[in-house]
Each structure stands twice: as C-alpha cells, then as structure tokens.
Amino acid sequence: MKIDGQAALVTGGASGLGEATARELARLGAKVAVLDRNVERARQVAADIGGSAHACDITDTASVEAALEAAAAAHGPARILMNVAGIGSAKRIVGKDGSAAPLEDFSKVITVNLIGTYNMSRLFAARCAKLDALDGKDGEGRGVMMFTASVAAFDGQVGQQAYSASKGGLVGMTLPMARDLAQYGIRVCTVAPGIFATPLLLELPEPVQQSLAASIPFPPRLGKPSEFAELACHIVTNGHLNGEVIRLDGALRMAPR
Numbered sequence: 001m002k003i004d005g006q007a008a009l010v011t012g013g014a015s016g017l018g019e020a021t022a023r024e025l026a027r028l029g030a031k032v033a034v035l036d037r038n039v040e041r042a043r044q045v046a047a048d049i050g051g052s053a054h055a056c057d058i059t060d061t062a063s064v065e066a067a068l069e070a071a072a073a074a075h076g077p078a079r080i081l082m083n084v085a086g087i088g089s090a091k092r093i094v095g096k097d098g099s100a101a102p103l104e105d106f107s108k109v110i111t112v113n114l115i116g117t118y119n120m121s122r123l124f125a126a127r128c129a130k131l132d133a134l135d136g137k138d139g140e141g142r143g144v145m146m147f148t149a150s151v152a153a154f155d156g157q158v159g160q161q162a163y164s165a166s167k168g169g170l171v172g173m174t175l176p177m178a179r180d181l182a183q184y185g186i187r188v189c190t191v192a193p194g195i196f197a198t199p200l201l202l203e204l205p206e207p208v209q210q211s212l213a214a215s216i217p218f219p220p221r222l223g224k225p226s227e228f229a230e231l232a233c234h235i236v237t238n239g240h241l242n243g244e245v246i247r248l249d250g251a252l253r254m255a256p257r
Helices: 017-025 039-049 062-075 103-128 161-184 204-213 225-239
Strands: 008-013 030-036 053-054 078-083 143-148 186-193 245-248
Touching: 008 017, 008 062, 017 030, 017 039, 017 078, 017 143, 030 039, 030 062, 039 053, 039 186, 053 062, 053 186, 053 225, 062 078, 062 103, 103 143, 103 186, 143 161, 143 225, 161 186, 186 225, 225 245
Parallel strands: 008 030, 008 078, 030 053, 078 143, 143 186, 186 245
Antiparallel strands: none
C-alpha cells in the first residue's frame, strides 16, 4: 500500500517510538492522527507534522470511538493503524518482605498493552472493512495495522511477568488476527523491538545506557526510534508482509536479569 495520501492513526504518538512513527508517516505523505492520553504533547507533534491530535485512552471504548470519529473528520477514513501505546512494569512475584506482588499491577499492564491494543484494533478493523478495496495491481486490500510487542515476549527478564505476558499476547494474536481479517484485505504484523533510545531510557545514567548498548551484538548501540519507524512504514508498503512478527534488536537475546 502506498503511504502517500493515506489517513493513518498512531496510538502513543506523542512520544518515543510512536512519535517517531508519526513523523515518518507524515514525511512519506500520510495524513496522520496522533492519538495519546497526553493530548497537549500530541498537539505539539501534530503541529510539527501537519497532522491532528486526539485524546485517546485505548482501554476505553468510548474514548477510542470518539478519537476515530475526530480523526476521520480531520483526514478521512483511516487505512493505517500503528498500535504503539503501552506501559512498562517490573515487579518480582515475591517481594523482599515476602509478600506477593499485587494482582492489580499485573492486571493494569495486561489491560493497557494487550486488551487496549485489541480494543483499538477491533474498532479500527470494523471501520476499515467497510471501505472500498484499493485498486492496486497486486491486490492492495483495504488496510494495514501493526502491533508493538517487545523482545520481552521471548526473553522476559526477572520481574517482567506482566510485561512479557502482555507482549507475548500480542505476538500470539498476530497470526489469527491476520487470518481473521484476510477476507477484508486488512494485513496485520507485529514489531518486537529490543533496547531503544526512547526518552524514558535516555533518563538513565550514562554508564547504564552504555552497558545496555554493549549487550547488543551488532550494532553495539541502542536502537534509534527512526529505525523502528522505518520498519513500521515498510510493513505498510510491502504487500506480502502479513501475519508476521519481526524482531528489531541487533541480535540481542536478553539475559535473565
């Protein structure tokens, strides 16, 4: 699918990997709706790229529907969805005081990362399935969506039970959703990034950043948000990519801790 001229949605688009993806889509000619709970920051990004900004809580159906309506009013029906919104977590099952980890912490991460992504995707897919198919010689279908997993889905570290489970759920959801939506010509892929130079990670002390970078086989540096964005956009333009999970990690395999 050609990106130029298409309406695109980016959740978590106000910062980090989501912001980089929104900027790359806009550079390639897409009409980008930046969706985020931090609507003020989303407006700043949208103003920079000539897009629109919309408050969106992916776990809340009414919030998602409102954002989809507003984005459609601004740019027309979307054919591209980049699911980047998510939260992190690290908590041992049994704490130092011998107490069990709060169930609420696990539930929150699953709710945002897995259920929220599914919620956003199902509502986007229902709208996209009603659009006319694109008239491409290779059968471009109707739309494309991407999930953002993590290498933690495969190499979860100590304390990452909730985060790994949520990202592993996205990995497991990729193929069946691609099969489910094939009848409508909507492709589904997932990117599983490794250690990237996001604003949150760049707040760590420099020695810690250097240590993390040194753990990556090649290239021995943190991933660039722009590299994530480039892959996300390649998924849109490569019509035969479907139902696939792609690790983007410099051959990193995480140690237990």
